Amino acid sequence: MIVFKRVSVWLAVAGVGFAAWVLIGANKKESMPTPISEPPRSPYEQVVAASGIIEAVNENVRIAPAVAGLITKVFVKVGDQVTEQTPLFQLDDRELRAQYLTREAAIAPLQAQIDEQKYKIGDLETQLQRLQSVHDERAVSEDDLKRTWYALEMAKRGDQRLHASHKQAKAQRDEVTILLERLTVRAPRSGIILQVNVRAGEYATLGSSEPLMLLGETEQLQIRADVDEVNAPLVIPQAPAVASIKSLGSEKIPLTFVRIEPYVIPKKSLTGENIERVDTRVLRIIYRFNRPSFPVYAGQQVDVFIERKPSRTTGRTPSSPTTPTERPS
Amino acid sequence: MNYVALKMLFGDRAKYLMLLCGLTFAVMLIVQQGSIFWGLMMWSQASITNLNVPIWVTDPGIAQVDEVKPLADTAVDRVRSLDGVEWAVPLYKGLLRARLATGEYHQITLTGLESATLIGRPAEVQEGRFEDILQPDAVVLDQWAVERMGGPTVVRVGTIFELNDKLARVVAIAKTQKSFTNIPVVYTTYEGAMRYVPRERRILSYVLAKHKDGVPVEDVVQRIRTQTGLGAFTQEDFGFKTYMWVLVNTGIGINFGTTILLGFIVGMAIAGQTFYLFTIENLRQFGALKAMGASSFTLARMILLQAFTVGLTGYGVGIGLATVFGFLTAQGGNLPFAETWQLLLLVLVALLAICLVSASVSIIKLARLEPAIVFR
Amino acid sequence: MNDDSQPAAVRARGIVKSFGTGDTQITVLKGIDLDIYLGELLLLVGESGGGKTTLLSAIAGILDINEGNIDVLGVPLSALPANKRTRFRGQTMGFIYQQFNLLPALTAAENVAVPLLIQNIGRSEALRRARGMLNRVGLPDRTEFLPKNLSGGQQQRVAIARALVNEPRLLICDEPTAALDGPNGQKIMELLREVGRSPDRCVIVVTHDSRIFHFGDRMASLTDGRITNIERIQQEGTA
Numbered sequence: 001m002i003v004f005k006r007v008s009v010w011l012a013v014a015g016v017g018f019a020a021w022v023l024i025g026a027n028k029k030e031s032m033p034t035p036i037s038e039p040p041r042s043p044y045e046q047v048v049a050a051s052g053i054i055e056a057v058n059e060n061v062r063i064a065p066a067v068a069g070l071i072t073k074v075f076v077k078v079g080d081q082v083t084e085q086t087p088l089f090q091l092d093d094r095e096l097r098a099q100y101l102t103r104e105a106a107i108a109p110l111q112a113q114i115d116e117q118k119y120k121i122g123d124l125e126t127q128l129q130r131l132q133s134v135h136d137e138r139a140v141s142e143d144d145l146k147r148t149w150y151a152l153e154m155a156k157r158g159d160q161r162l163h164a165s166h167k168q169a170k171a172q173r174d175e176v177t178i179l180l181e182r183l184t185v186r187a188p189r190s191g192i193i194l195q196v197n198v199r200a201g202e203y204a205t206l207g208s209s210e211p212l213m214l215l216g217e218t219e220q221l222q223i224r225a226d227v228d229e230v231n232a233p234l235v236i237p238q239a240p241a242v243a244s245i246k247s248l249g250s251e252k253i254p255l256t257f258v259r260i261e262p263y264v265i266p267k268k269s270l271t272g273e274n275i276e277r278v279d280t281r282v283l284r285i286i287y288r289f290n291r292p293s294f295p296v297y298a299g300q301q302v303d304v305f306i307e308r309k310p311s312r313t314t315g316r317t318p319s320s321p322t323t324p325t326e327r328p329s
Numbered sequence: 330m331n332y333v334a335l336k337m338l339f340g341d342r343a344k345y346l347m348l349l350c351g352l353t354f355a356v357m358l359i360v361q362q363g364s365i366f367w368g369l370m371m372w373s374q375a376s377i378t379n380l381n382v383p384i385w386v387t388d389p390g391i392a393q394v395d396e397v398k399p400l401a402d403t404a405v406d407r408v409r410s411l412d413g414v415e416w417a418v419p420l421y422k423g424l425l426r427a428r429l430a431t432g433e434y435h436q437i438t439l440t441g442l443e444s445a446t447l448i449g450r451p452a453e454v455q456e457g458r459f460e461d462i463l464q465p466d467a468v469v470l471d472q473w474a475v476e477r478m479g480g481p482t483v484v485r486v487g488t489i490f491e492l493n494d495k496l497a498r499v500v501a502i503a504k505t506q507k508s509f510t511n512i513p514v515v516y517t518t519y520e521g522a523m524r525y526v527p528r529e530r531r532i533l534s535y536v537l538a539k540h541k542d543g544v545p546v547e548d549v550v551q552r553i554r555t556q557t558g559l560g561a562f563t564q565e566d567f568g569f570k571t572y573m574w575v576l577v578n579t580g581i582g583i584n585f586g587t588t589i590l591l592g593f594i595v596g597m598a599i600a601g602q603t604f605y606l607f608t609i610e611n612l613r614q615f616g617a618l619k620a621m622g623a624s625s626f627t628l629a630r631m632i633l634l635q636a637f638t639v640g641l642t643g644y645g646v647g648i649g650l651a652t653v654f655g656f657l658t659a660q661g662g663n664l665p666f667a668e669t670w671q672l673l674l675l676v677l678v679a680l681l682a683i684c685l686v687s688a689s690v691s692i693i694k695l696a697r698l699e700p701a702i703v704f705r
Numbered sequence: 706m707n708d709d710s711q712p713a714a715v716r717a718r719g720i721v722k723s724f725g726t727g728d729t730q731i732t733v734l735k736g737i738d739l740d741i742y743l744g745e746l747l748l749l750v751g752e753s754g755g756g757k758t759t760l761l762s763a764i765a766g767i768l769d770i771n772e773g774n775i776d777v778l779g780v781p782l783s784a785l786p787a788n789k790r791t792r793f794r795g796q797t798m799g800f801i802y803q804q805f806n807l808l809p810a811l812t813a814a815e816n817v818a819v820p821l822l823i824q825n826i827g828r829s830e831a832l833r834r835a836r837g838m839l840n841r842v843g844l845p846d847r848t849e850f851l852p853k854n855l856s857g858g859q860q861q862r863v864a865i866a867r868a869l870v871n872e873p874r875l876l877i878c879d880e881p882t883a884a885l886d887g888p889n890g891q892k893i894m895e896l897l898r899e900v901g902r903s904p905d906r907c908v909i910v911v912t913h914d915s916r917i918f919h920f921g922d923r924m925a926s927l928t929d930g931r932i933t934n935i936e937r938i939q940q941e942g943t944a
Contacts, residue, residue, distance in 0.1 A: 003638065006339055008349055012642040015649015022652050023670055032381045035446035036460055039416035042409065049409030049417075051402075228403035230557075231410055247445040280401045305409070330822055333811065340810015617806040620767060621867075622795015623823045624788055 038249035040303035043242055048234045050285070050304040052225035052243060054296055055216075057288070060194060062211030065091060065204045066182050076213075078196050082187040088213060089198060091183040096176050103173040110166040117159040124152035191217045194298065216298060223255060223289060225304040226282035229264055234308050241287060241306040245296060253296075255287035255304070330623065334631035337611060338638060344607060349643050351603035355596030356647025356676055357654075362592040363672045364655055366585045368665025373575040374568035375508035376422070376438070379471075380449040383546050385567045386417070386536035386553055389560035393574040394567060395438075395510070397422050399531035400559065407557050408536045413544040414553075418443035420535040421522035427478075427515065428491040435478055437513045439492070441522025449537055450503070450516065457486045457501030462518060468497045471505040474513025492525045507663070509575065593679070600643070600680060601687040604636055608691030615695050629692045633685070640684035648673055712779070713740035714875060714907045715764055719773035722759055733759045735930035736773070743874070746898065746908040748921035748938075755927045757911045758879060764909065765798055765877050766790045778874055795823050799868030801897075803880035805860045807852040807867075813839060813859075814848040817867045824871060838866040841900055858889035865896060876901050878910040882917055894920040 003009050042049065069091035076088050128148045134140045195214035198204060204212055223243055227235055237260060242252040261284040287304070339345055371378070376394050377385070386408055388398035408417040421441030428434055442449050442462075450459050455472055462469050470484065478484045488499045492515065503516065517525065523532055536559075540549040546563050553561035562570065576582035608615075615628055652668060659666035717739045723732040733756040741747050741764075751757050762768035764775060766782045775782045778797060785793060799820070807816045817835035822828065836848050842862040852860050861881060868876055878897065882890030894910075894917045901908045910921065918924060919938060926934040 008642050012645025015645040019648045019652040033452045035448050037445050039446045049406040228407050280403050336810045614808050620800055621820045624791050
């Protein structure tokens with residue numbers, strides 16, 4: 001063929017070839033770089049997705065002092081396992097201890113008075129007995145006898161009064177002891193110290209927004225999942241659900257349904273910012289789970305997938321039967 | 330007679346070269362202009378293609394990618410709840426001001442990627458490791474940010490600057506497609522973005538999602554739209570929406586459109602005229618052939634063969650040269666140049682049409698030709 | 706040789722041809738009757754602008770005439786539709802032009818082969834016959850030369866070979882020697898006589914070159930659109 005003897009034709013073929021090569025190279029769509037960890041994927045056909053947070057089963061205890069005061073000593077650190085009544089921190093008790101000293105001191109004089117009164121009573125009793133044993137009316141006047149008797153009775157009443165004062169002084173001392181006791185903040189129940197926000201020397205105020213310490217039970221954890229109110233009608237109680245913690249999207253933790261909180265609440269953003277952003281309301285569902293092989297911690301965010309029935313249009317039965325049971329109260 | 334036609338075409342080397350040069354130049358002009366225009370359009374949707382995810386979910390009223398209308402945080406979960414969605418992750422995108430140690434200010438686009446997966450990150454980095462973005466205060470710049478902020482001497486891995494009065498440390502330089510506005514892009518994590526941006530009621534700019542394999546992406550997009558009321562687009566649709574916006578709302582459409590149209594007209598005029606001249610000059614030879622008994626049909630076939638041969642040759646050389654031009658100049662990514670097969674096909678069709686038209690004019694002239702011309 | 710019993714190869718009667726319309730109309734042929742017989746070489750002579758080329762074009766069927774009719778080999782040319790006339794011309798006529806009109810891009814052999822290619826004869830066969838023809842016109846060693854590399858005489862020989870390659874019954878020559886110098890013109894005319902003239906072919910040569918008059922059998926003079934004289938030429942040596 002005559003056309004193939006022309007350089008220009010070969011140039012043209014080369015041009016088309018080069019253009020095609022460049023085009024194929026340029027239009028070859030680069031595939032997305034693989035995610036550094038698996039994105040959370042649902043294991044079910046039809047799901048309701050929710051964002052959740054891991055928390056202790058017993059709601060965390062925000063430790064607060066009974067009175068405001070200077071903190072002198074902190075007995076525990078974060079992560080300590082504590083039993084009930086374990087002292088957590090100590091408030092300044094010097095004032096009460098001083099009071100205790102004066103109250104304590106007030107007891108001893110009273111005791112001395114009581115002792116003194118005892119001898120006084122003994123003396124009068126002896127005197128009265130001696131007077132009574134004398135039958136000679138001339139030797140002992142009726143008047144003397146009566147006076148002595150009255151004196152004895154008076155002394156006895158004085159003794160009673162002193163005893164009461166003594167008891168009162170002791171009670172006053174005990175009051176200070178109890179108040180002193182109160183300055184040592186103790187664990188209301190066993191658990192793990194999750195947070196310690198106080199240090200010795202700080203002043204503990206009443207009703208501060210931040211708890212002084214956070215006590216929780218992390219042995220048994222649960223997940224609190226927030227479902228957008230729009231999706232709330234799709235949630236079936238008892239439906240199977242899984243959760244995956246962020247950055248471990250491929251590891252699924254099976255969940256056991258506990259309850260649905262019956263009140264739809266404004267969503268508190270779980271995005272790490274500590275200011276609360278109210279922009280939508282969410283249905284809160286509580287799930288329990290067994291600890292997986294990898295460590296999980298209270299407060300971690302999780303992605304939750306709850307299975308739902310296929311929409312009616314597909315008409316298929318769900319792969320795993322969900323037996324609708326009564327909602328636990 | 331095809332042989333004779335081709336011999337006639339190739340035989341006169343000077344005339345053939347002139348013809349070829351005209352056509353080549355015309356094709357090159359059109360392809361080059363068109364490609365630059367298309368390259369610009371590609372730049373306008375760079376912030377979409379750079380993220381390279383199949384589905385974008387956002388407010389239904391959105392006009393283009395850089396006009397962000399934030400969504401409620403739960404939108405991610407709502408998208409995840411739909412059938413056919415394989416995954417969905419949040420994305421922050423917004424304008425912020427960066428202040429360099431030198432005191433210079435730069436407007437930047439902050440892109441907050443979901444931290445666990447970093448979906449949407451660029452495929453290539455020039456320097457550093459993209460995963461280091463998970464470190465505290467870490468950000469990743471794109472190469473254009475480095476260029477805009479003063480070059481590698483001012484900004485490099487390890488440079489510390491301020492983002493909205495908060496500390497940011499560069500841990501990597503990513504390689505991305507230049508964008509139309511050329512606003513530097515700063516990547517951070519979604520959580521990091523929340524730290525940098527001023528307090529707003531809503532943060533979530535986009536939900537990026539992927540359809541399950543085997544489910545058509547259009548179905549999933551449609552489902553997201555109808556079931557959540559959010560706006561959902563495929564990557565291509567969103568890109569199209571964005572560059573249509575650029576075309577309509579900026580001067581580029583008009584300016585470039587006229588330039589391309591002019592290039593097209595000029596190119597086609599050159600091509601048509603050159604070829605017409607070629608046949609006119611050969612009229613005497615065609616007359617001789619006609620006198621020797623060649624029918625008008627045969628002559629028409631010969632002219633068409635010549636037209637298409639030279640047309641295709643010019644086309645091939647032209648797109649080859651245009652591609653070489655684009656390949657050399659656009660390699661650094663600094664010049665918009667995006668050749669597409671659609672453009673090449675369009676030019677091919679137009680060129681063949683022009684060849685056909687000029688050949689037809691010649692054929693008509695030939696049909697009217699008195700073979701007696703050969704006796705003069 | 707010239708007896709009326711022999712049928713005329715070309716029989717033209719009352720040919721009128723005019724160009725243009727209205728005031729600018731010029732009548733070039735004003736009623737021409739002419740018979741041309743097989744085996745003869747007819748010279749058509751006359752002044753420039755006398756209508757020689759027009760008459761030639763009319764006989765070749767290239768030009769439509771206004772009045773009259775032309776029969777070529779018994780076929781009424783003016784009655785044939787254009788495409789049939791073209792084919793008829795390709796099959797029965799050969800042309801030799803003043804300017805040779807060789808295709809400059811083709812070699813001598815290829816140029817000669819063109820009429821065969823027009824007749825849809827295969828290229829190799831056409832080229833083989835073309836080379837044979839070039840051999841007959843004395844150019845066996847110039848077959849692969851381009852026209853620009855041939856002298857004027859050689860080009861006209863190629864043109865003659867091209868005109869004869871499909872064995873035409875009618876050979877139409879328009880000033881074949883005008884572009885050549887004297888000796889070359891003589892040689893071409895000799896060639897035309899030797900190769901071109903045969904008992905079943907007639908050769909028409911338009912010329913005003915008196916040096917070649919003696920190559921003709923008859924000479925028709927055309928003046929102002931009319932044939933003024935037809936004379937038989939005494940051949941040298943045949944007396």
